[in-house]
Amino acid sequence: xxxxxxxxxxxxxxxxxxxxxxxxxxxxxxxxxxxxxxxxxxxxxxxxxxxxxxxxxxxxxxxxxxxxxxxxxxxxxxxxxxxxxxxxxxxxxxxxxxxxxxxxxxxxxxxxxxxxxxxxxxxxxxxxxxxxxxxxxxxxxxxxxxxxxxxxxxxxxxxxxxxxxxxxxxxxxxxxxxxxxxxxxxxxxxxxxxxxxxxxxxxxxxxxxxxxxxxxxxxxxxxxxxxxxxxxxxxxxxxxxxxxxxxxxxxxxxxxxxxxxxxxxxxxxxxxxxxxxxxxxxxxxxxxxxxxxxxxxxxxxxxxxxxxxxxxxxxxxxxxxxxxxxxxxxxxxxxxxxxxxxxxxxxxxxxxxxxxxxxxxxxxxxxxxxxxxxxxxxxxxxxxxxxxxxxxxxxxxxxxxxxxxxxxxxxxxxxxxxxxxxxxxxxxxxxxxxxxxxxxxxxxxxxxxxxxxxxxxxxx
Amino acid sequence: xxxxxxxxxxxxxxxxxxxxxxxxxxxxxxxxxxxxxxxxxxxxxxxxxxxxxxxxxxxxxxxxxxxxxxxxxxxxxxxxxxxxxxxxxxxxxxxxxxxxxxxxxxxxxxxxxxxxxxxxxxxxxxxxxxxxxxxxxxxxxxxxxxxxxxxxxxxxxxxxxxxxxxxxxxxxxxxxxxxxxxxxxxxxxxxxxxxxxxxxxxxxxxxxxxxxxxxxxxxxxxxxxxxxxxxxxxxxxxxxxxxxxxxxxxxxxxxxxxxxxxxxxxxxxxxxxxxxxxxxxxxxxxxxxxxxxxxxxxxxxxxxxxxxxxxxxxxxxxxxxxxxxxxxxxxxxxxxxxxxxxxxxxxxxxxxxxxxxxxxxxxxxxxxxxxxxxxxxxxxxxxxxxxxxxxxxxxxxxxxxxxxxxxxxxxxxxxxxxxxxxxxxxxxxxxxxxxxxxxxxxxxxxxxxxxxxxxxxxxx
Numbered sequence: 001x002x003x004x005x006x007x008x009x010x011x012x013x014x015x016x017x018x019x020x021x022x023x024x025x026x027x028x029x030x031x032x033x034x035x036x037x038x039x040x041x042x043x044x045x046x047x048x049x050x051x052x053x054x055x056x057x058x059x060x061x062x063x064x065x066x067x068x069x070x071x072x073x074x075x076x077x078x079x080x081x082x083x084x085x086x087x088x089x090x091x092x093x094x095x096x097x098x099x100x101x102x103x104x105x106x107x108x109x110x111x112x113x114x115x116x117x118x119x120x121x122x123x124x125x126x127x128x129x130x131x132x133x134x135x136x137x138x139x140x141x142x143x144x145x146x147x148x149x150x151x152x153x154x155x156x157x158x159x160x161x162x163x164x165x166x167x168x169x170x171x172x173x174x175x176x177x178x179x180x181x182x183x184x185x186x187x188x189x190x191x192x193x194x195x196x197x198x199x200x201x202x203x204x205x206x207x208x209x210x211x212x213x214x215x216x217x218x219x220x221x222x223x224x225x226x227x228x229x230x231x232x233x234x235x236x237x238x239x240x241x242x243x244x245x246x247x248x249x250x251x252x253x254x255x256x257x258x259x260x261x262x263x264x265x266x267x268x269x270x271x272x273x274x275x276x277x278x279x280x281x282x283x284x285x286x287x288x289x290x291x292x293x294x295x296x297x298x299x300x301x302x303x304x305x306x307x308x309x310x311x312x313x314x315x316x317x318x319x320x321x322x323x324x325x326x327x328x329x330x331x332x333x334x335x336x337x338x339x340x341x342x343x344x345x346x347x348x349x350x351x352x353x354x355x356x357x358x359x360x361x362x363x364x365x366x367x368x369x370x371x372x373x374x375x376x377x378x379x380x381x382x383x384x385x386x387x388x389x390x391x392x393x394x395x396x397x398x399x400x401x402x403x404x405x406x407x408x409x410x411x412x413x414x415x416x417x418x419x420x421x422x423x424x425x426x427x428x429x430x431x432x433x434x435x436x437x438x439x440x441x442x443x444x445x446x447x448x449x450x451x452x453x454x455x456x457x458x459x460x
Numbered sequence: 461x462x463x464x465x466x467x468x469x470x471x472x473x474x475x476x477x478x479x480x481x482x483x484x485x486x487x488x489x490x491x492x493x494x495x496x497x498x499x500x501x502x503x504x505x506x507x508x509x510x511x512x513x514x515x516x517x518x519x520x521x522x523x524x525x526x527x528x529x530x531x532x533x534x535x536x537x538x539x540x541x542x543x544x545x546x547x548x549x550x551x552x553x554x555x556x557x558x559x560x561x562x563x564x565x566x567x568x569x570x571x572x573x574x575x576x577x578x579x580x581x582x583x584x585x586x587x588x589x590x591x592x593x594x595x596x597x598x599x600x601x602x603x604x605x606x607x608x609x610x611x612x613x614x615x616x617x618x619x620x621x622x623x624x625x626x627x628x629x630x631x632x633x634x635x636x637x638x639x640x641x642x643x644x645x646x647x648x649x650x651x652x653x654x655x656x657x658x659x660x661x662x663x664x665x666x667x668x669x670x671x672x673x674x675x676x677x678x679x680x681x682x683x684x685x686x687x688x689x690x691x692x693x694x695x696x697x698x699x700x701x702x703x704x705x706x707x708x709x710x711x712x713x714x715x716x717x718x719x720x721x722x723x724x725x726x727x728x729x730x731x732x733x734x735x736x737x738x739x740x741x742x743x744x745x746x747x748x749x750x751x752x753x754x755x756x757x758x759x760x761x762x763x764x765x766x767x768x769x770x771x772x773x774x775x776x777x778x779x780x781x782x783x784x785x786x787x788x789x790x791x792x793x794x795x796x797x798x799x800x801x802x803x804x805x806x807x808x809x810x811x812x813x814x815x816x817x818x819x820x821x822x823x824x825x826x827x828x829x830x831x832x833x834x835x836x837x838x839x840x841x842x843x844x845x846x847x848x849x850x851x852x853x854x855x856x857x858x859x860x861x862x863x864x865x866x867x868x869x870x871x872x873x874x875x876x877x878x879x880x881x882x883x884x885x886x887x888x889x890x891x892x893x894x895x896x897x898x899x900x901x902x903x904x905x906x907x908x909x910x911x912x913x914x915x916x917x918x919x920x
Contacts, residue, residue, distance in 0.1 A: 002695045037497050038586045039509045040715075040806070041813035044678050046506040049499045086858035087797065090688035126498045128588035203671035211663035213695050218504050228550035235462045235673050255500075337547065346500070353501035398546035 011103025013169030014059050019072040024158035027151050028070040028120040034127040035064050051125045052346035055255040059102045075106040077113045121151035146355025160358045165384030173256035178443040180250040181258040184208040188246050189457040198222050199234040205248045214250040217257035217348045221247035226426020227394040242266040245426050257348045259388050261430035268459040277393050277424045278451050280312030284391040285429045293439045298377045302340040305391045306332035317417045330371035331412050339375035341388035381435045390430030471563025473629030474519045479532040484618035487611050488530040488580040494587040495524050511585045512806035515715040519562045535566040537573045581611035606815025620818045625844030633716035638903040640710040641718040644668040648706050649917040658682050659694040665708045674710040677717035677808045681707035686886020687854040702726040705886050717808045719848050721890035728919040737853050737884045738911050740772030744851040745889045753899045758837045762800040765851045766792035777877045790831035791872050799835035801848035841895045850890030
């Protein structure tokens with residue numbers, strides 16, 4: 001069984017994680033994995049995804065399983081499959097086998113759990129049925145993480161501390177997710193000149209992910225309408241002159257994610273206007289990564305991206321003014337309305353189930369500014385953090401045609417000049433950047449991002 | 461937007477469905493579509509799947525939408541997306557546009573619904589959050605369908621009557637799902653001699669489904685361990701001598717499913733033992749389809765499959781005895797433990813959310829017999845029904861090594877002879893069969909199922 005094919009170092013890595021946890025808190029913790037979610041009828045389920053907090057400490061995607069952590073010890077609570085299950089599902093690993101793989105200090109049926117949850121902290125999972133179990137078993141309200149209090153909040157803060165900086169076992173998985181995602185993007189580029197629709201390119205990319213026996217970490221974006229930021233439609237035909245934006249990433253069996261975006265010309269050749277904007281976005285991307293190291297504020301990296309984009313747009317004659325003034329006036333956000341990136345780990349927006357508790361340093365809150373409010377991460381960088389860097393340029397009709405924006409930025413934007421860039425609807429370049437002791441390591445650097453390299457990959 | 465690319469005949473087909481419904485019941489009906497289910501954090505969702513009952517009458521996969529049906533009229537309840545949504549999701553079709561596409565007789569915001577649900581029947585959806593909304597809005601308990609009572613049960617019985625026999629609009633979609641699934645299976649076969657793992661073949665097959673902008677109707681089974689009936693692992697290497705069993709089907713954008721299984725030799729050539737069993741399963745498959753027409757009991761088709769399998773196994777010397785006696789003693793079920801098939805439509809096991817209400821004629825219940833109890837459909841066939849026919853042969857250790865079975869069938873099975881067939885772990889052949897006025901039409905007949913044809917497709 002696949003669960004049995006885990007690397008030797010798993011148990012050791014898990015032990016180290018719970019020992020770290022024990023240094024931060026002094027109360028027991030009970031974490032649920034969650035269950036299958038039914039799609040259109042009970043037996044037809046979505047692929048199971050265990051809670052990321054559970055995965056971090058338990059290592060394996062075990063359904064309907066609970067772990068109890070205390071003083072560096074892990075106790076596993078899981079029912080063995082009934083004998084009848086072997087008929088349909090084959091022989092599944094038994095609780096004791098799993099306990100050995102993950103290095104548990106004890107293993108019990110679920111019925112034993114009720115007597116061992118006194119004064120335990122937990123984190124609410126996503127699956128509503130398991131949520132009910134959590135509340136019933138703990139016999140107290142369990143609030144959604146962003147409004148958690150008491151020991152639940154203390155636990156959350158401790159988990160954030162641990163999960164924010166990746167250990168070697170995590171990095172091994174994250175590198176694997178990155179490599180598979182790189183291969184997927186190359187396959188997408190190579191298939192483009194023969195493809196007729198967005199769906200066909202998506203299919204080539206996800207084929208790579210499925211063939212490595214991994215899953216998509218999130219619903220793929222593969223679109224010639226990159227200006228629709230959360231586009232999940234794939235039916236458009238590809239037309240010469242279109243840019244294709246692909247935001248596709250793999251997730252390993254044990255849940256670790258990659259998150260990569262590339263934008264390439266359907267024809268294999270950027271138009272002059274497309275190339276100018278592409279180079280501008282890439283310059284912002286490179287400038288950000290150049291500046292990143294422990295201690296640097298991620299918010300400043302975001303503002304640097306805004307500045308570089310503003311500078312580039314001034315150079316192209318699309319914006320008028322002093323770049324730093326333009327950023328203060330959020331003029332960059334007309335074309336770059338989202339944040340420069342986010343944490344990446346077991347979740348593609350790592351720990352976003354915790355609201356802004358993970359993303360925002362204690363005491364900081366979301367800005368009211370249009371050009372800052374969508375920033376998902378606002379902390380000083382630390383060695384071991386993995387973040388995305390994903391500047392973009394988009395012509396979003398809802399922004400650029402908004403009458404308030406038209407008034408506010410009437411003289412800031414050269415609207416006539418902008419019209420010449422009509423064939424640039426959306427460009428994003430996104431890489432996964434690990435903060436090291438001295439600077440950065442780009443986990444996705446094997447995927448080219450220079451315009452000429454991209455063209456070569458598309459042309460094949 | 462893709463929602464806008466619907467065929468002209470959709471509104472007409474939907475009108476006809478609700479007029480049919482109005483002939484069967486005389487109370488209002490309120491059906492919910494359901495919402496997105498979050499995976500590891502709220503914004504990272506599984507792909508949305510609307511409730512099949514909703515899809516049947518509303519035609520489009522609209523999230524968080526409710527329809528009210530009464531006297532052949534359809535009222536749509538849906539909130540228009542907030543203006544801010546255009547920034548991230550692009551311009552989405554408005555309620556009035558959707559109402560026009562589906563031919564609604566009225567369209568209202570969701571807030572209007574509360575005043576229009578008096579005495580309305582409903583069917584509980586799968587999504588727990590929407591379930592809560594159903595109960596709150598109707599202000600009464602809403603039981604799971606298999607324990608529904610009163611008007612909810614009357615509604616369920618009426619829906620079963622309608623959904624059991626497919627109209628032309630449904631058949632158009634079902635044929636499309638079948639054709640895409642056929643292409644997927646051919647791609648899987650063609651990729652096999654170059655593939656190294658199950659996952660690589662799965663990837664080639666699902667690539668076809670994704671490239672047509674459709675989804676998998678269910679989690680694919682692609683395995684060299686076909687004896688594990690609900691196998692969802694894909695990590696095994698392919699070895700010469702293995703049979704690969706692939707149970708993979710597409711689902712169209714509006715939810716209509718296909719369900720196809722083929723079994724092929726990894727090497728491109730069945731071994732003599734594999735071929736003998738394959739021919740036996742195919743003979744059972746063909747005999748079943750040959751006998752199907754309106755009025756025939758599906759249970760008898762199941763027993764016919766059992767008989768043909770028993771006959772074949774007697775011929776091969778694996779079973780001893782009179783085939784009809786063997787079936788009465790459930791000896792066929794040692795190797796063919798599941799039912800011959802099920803209803804197929806908007807769900808791959810159509811209407812299985814209703815328990816056995818759809819599958820079993822009123823007054824009939826599941827048999828206690830091992831060889832009959834897993835039958836999902838026990839009704840006389842009617843024109844317009846679409847069912848699967850999927851006989852198989854499996855060597856399931858949990859069955860064949862069971863000491864009770866060993867005792868009971870000690871002299872019925874020639875265990876020594878059986879050992880010679882060790883390279884046949886699992887074979888299934890599954891097609892989608894439409895009942896016509898005079899007999900059948902096999903929607904999946906363009907996918908070959910003869911051993912020689914299969915070998916040719918694998919050899920390329």
